[in-house]
Amino acid sequence: MIDPYAAVPRYIQLANILEDEIRSRRLPAGRALPSEATLQQRYGLARQTCRKAVAVLRDRGLAITVRGLGSFVVEKVPPRS
Amino acid sequence: MIDPYAAVPRYIQLANILEDEIRSRRLPAGRALPSEATLQQRYGLARQTCRKAVAVLRDRGLAITVRGLGSFVVEKVPPRS
DNA sequence: TCTCATTTGTTCGTATGTATC
DNA sequence: AGATACATACGAACAAATGAG
Numbered sequence A, B: 001m002i003d004p005y006a007a008v009p010r011y012i013q014l015a016n017i018l019e020d021e022i023r024s025r026r027l028p029a030g031r032a033l034p035s036e037a038t039l040q041q042r043y044g045l046a047r048q049t050c051r052k053a054v055a056v057l058r059d060r061g062l063a064i065t066v067r068g069l070g071s072f073v074v075e076k077v078p079p080r081s
Numbered sequence C: 001t002c003t004c005a006t007t008t009g010t011t012c013g014t015a016t017g018t019a020t021c
Numbered sequence D: 001a002g003a004t005a006c007a008t009a010c011g012a013a014c015a016a017a018t019g020a021g
Helices: A010-023 A036-043 A047-059 B010-023 B036-043 B047-059
Strands: A063-066 A070-073 B063-066 B070-073
Touching (some): A010 A047, A036 A047, A047 A063, B047 B063, B047 B070
Antiparallel strands (some): B063 B070
16 A cells, blocks of 8 residues: 655655545545554554644544544545645 | 854754753743754754754753653753853 | 543654755 | 755654543
């Protein structure tokens, strides 16, 4: 999934993967995203790298994060910018 | 605050700014310095550049650093060398 | 109330690659 | 050659919030 040699940074690659899952409704509105620990294991990345990816999703208006709980797909997914 | 075109390196400029804040007691003994992330944002520098500035403060005997916690103004600030 | 596991938040330590001066 | 500076990435430690029991 993640190409460590690509010109695109890993955290952007992961953000793009998750955005695809949200837009395709595989991760529907309100659903929790995989936890940072899960993303770490699943994609073989460092925790901070996964956190940066989720931060990108927040910037794109696709997810919100609640400390101690997790990150969740927003109810109204904005169109691609 | 930081002049990117000055002959003085940015990390020295930042160290000097922080030294001023310590000697003027705006950063009193025991107080935490701004985190590397905060310095990054506040001065528009790379994290490593901020880290170098804090390393200079340690060399000058003005601060100590604790991993996972932050950097702190020493209790006894030495006179200017 | 207390404890425990889970989860996110914050912070410093280190390394690599690239670019610039 | 060397110093400076930025971006990316992994590691590690510490902290706080949540929820289950």
